Amino acid sequence: MLDRVDEIIDTFISELNDKRSRELFEKISSGKKLRAKLILKIAPNSKDAPFLAAIVELIHAASLLHDDVIDDALTRRGNSSINALFGNKSAIMLGDILYSKAFYELAALDKEVAKVVSNAVVKLSVGELMDVELSKEFNEDEDLYFDMIYKKTASLIEAASKSAALLEGVDSEKFALYGKNLGLAFQIIDDILDITAESSKLGKPSMHDFFEGKVTLPYIKMYKKLDEDGKKRLLKLYKKELNESETGWIREKMKSTEAIKESVEIVNFLANEALLSIKEYQKDDLERVVRDMVEREY
């Protein structure tokens, strides 16, 4: 069924009737299509599910195009980003094209579905702006962090699950909660891996978030546990290009303060909440999505 989603996306791009858009689109490295998979698994009996999945993946692609411009990211999924290949202007405009095409197609679907998905894009955009704001100064407020990652990352996964449940005619609030908690866990894992994984695995430099000004959950947790000298040292490294001794110090402190451990515990808690909210449906494949995401080496 994912092939069907790709076919629909391909049709969307052809309908733009613009050679340059096609050319740029072809250079986007395709991802794991988590959102499309969720939609197809939640709404196996809906004829609109592949169509909705294609729309949501288009929205996700658009958001990543703008995200990479915002973050000055030169790579995405280990390949060159569109802004690196063709410049910021083309990346911004291709993002706008994909967004608007997705919204155009969304108008053909059920109104409630259209509202759920478009409302998520509002949140996603507000979340990106929050991310920009929070990256200006060292943020030690966990609530702000959670609000931001909910909007920036979890809202679209929540909307994918919820809208698919609407199509399938199952309890949309329960599936919304599944998607929300899955999305939060997903972002925190991403934030942990930025610290603990090898840069070769990440496809980008390790600890790049902190350099970009992003004080993610493990940093907030670590900061709180550090003594005054440690706090000062961490603040000095904020937004700096780090050498090996500095990244080594951060890694060591992430361990000794149990910042990573506590972050992983939150991931596990969220994953469990996600599983609980749809327990009654006994959806093995949706449970596996959660387990595959969580059960890994940090």
Added chain:
Amino acid sequence: MLDRVDEIIDTFISELNDKRSRELFEKISSGKKLRAKLILKIAPNSKDAPFLAAIVELIHAASLLHDDVIDDALTRRGNSSINALFGNKSAIMLGDILYSKAFYELAALDKEVAKVVSNAVVKLSVGELMDVELSKEFNEDEDLYFDMIYKKTASLIEAASKSAALLEGVDSEKFALYGKNLGLAFQIIDDILDITAESSKLGKPSMHDFFEGKVTLPYIKMYKKLDEDGKKRLLKLYKKELNESETGWIREKMKSTEAIKESVEIVNFLANEALLSIKEYQKDDLERVVRDMVEREY
């Protein structure tokens, strides 16, 4: 009724529930609201008209935010642009927020209206990308220029007119044609004024388009009429910061080749087409919009 549109826009911004979005939005210099005016004039009997007008103005504001990032424009309507005040990142994200909020609200309207408006945003974005592409090298192809300005500028004015006609229950194709031709004329006037008007009137440097790589209609017409030496000289000035003798030469040649005159004739032709398409409705106020736009000093 324009006050009502402003109130609705204000409500949209409040509903974002984000202080920073509000703060940035307040700094956008408000324009003449051409699109809102058209909608209100075309659909005086529709209760949804002010709501549609607010949505279309939000979309227009979003497109200008991204347009100013694309063009590295530091001013807009004589004031500092959002990208100049708060940086490209905030301008891109505020644009995404306004776009998505507009699309969210659009989902509450008639499906056909939602399709017309969202399809215009697809065209608008493709048009912006075309503009970026056409600005890379000297473009002497008039057809490409017209296709680009139709998409970039006229499509949303066309959609505003068409969707308002749908709400009012009058011939939407005729009003679409009115909006399209009005929009084309509007953009060509803008392109002429960039050459002929004082920079104090423009609120930006004169002949900035050419510096930005935009070969607008008068330049295309002038280029065709120049002899080989003139062509070479014009190509040499392309994308260059121009001194007074160079802008003087361009102005002189714009006159002697009748490039401005021919461009104005096309504006008049388009304006007349706009008037003809809705003649039977005897809408004085819509005719005045066209005349006010066209009857001016170039």
